[in-house]
Amino acid sequence: MASTSVATAPGRSAWDGGASPMGASYGKLMMWFFLLSDAFTFSALLITYGLVRSAHPVYTGSVHDFKFSQHYWPIPERVFEAVPFLHGVEAPLVFVGIMTFILIMSSVTMVLAVEAGHRMDRKAVEKWMLWTILGGICFLSCQAWEWSHFIHGSEAGKAVVEGTKFFGANLVHNQYGPPDFAAFFFFITGFHGFHVFSGVCLNFLIYYNTVMGVYDRRGHYEMVEKVGLYWHFVDLVWVFVFTFFYLV
């Protein structure tokens, strides 16, 4: 809990121990600073994407006539327009929209778990942690499908040499645009997906400890709050990835 005044005995400073100078516990404070450094990593990835993209020529024709080419950066909404079970239906960004929805909802269930933890309500923490884990797993499954679709490609492959065509993407070639495009897709969404995966593991650990009554015995549910910070950060990063990779 935030409190602006820190009570200290006369002759002692707030840094002599026994007090929380920033009104947050050591663990929570360190989680904040870890997230700050992680934000730098993600910023570096996204800013490099911006650099490389702005160094490439822009497609100038109309969106309707857009064709994949090595010579200019692709329009993202023409790349990500597939939805599972709807083969051949062009639905630009719909699937990414569903993924965004899933992640925001799992952030809400996490914050509800944190709230229940403040009230020492074990049953509610268990319930909301399970929903959060489910949301995380759904998101990862969606990402697995999206990666698989991106790697295998669509019907309109690109001509590599006359007469041969290349479908999908790897780190050297891709049918959608310059090689850097696929490389950034793999690195940015992959690094984010790895964070989601670690988040799901941490959430499961918290759920397990809650069920075993560890936090009841400890007398507080602060671990739920710390892992909650991490989980919200993962959601926060997705908000930026969604804007800069898929929308812009």
Added chain:
Amino acid sequence: MAHAEETVHINVIPPDHAKIRKLWITALILLVITICEFIVAFTIPHEYKDLRVWIFITMTIVKAAYIVGEFMHLRYEVKVLIWSILIPMIFVVWMLVAFLYEGMAISSVR
């Protein structure tokens, strides 16, 4: 040997519905902004690229503010903590400006 039931007496505080309502409203705001982003993506033509980009960036920052402020509870922390998280972000803004400028320079040289 008798099974020693470990009973820890826990006082469960009843939920504060106003607080929970506020969390759901925050979620609703995030969803509405995301839907607005979709509407912008499909109604404003690609010819107005700068306008689109600025709308997207503004909406993203608003969403980020809600997530960090409400969900991560930063708005209610001590001032020192708030500033020690926000001030280092200046480096990110500078890096963004510098690198985009550099990218455009590369593109004009090519």
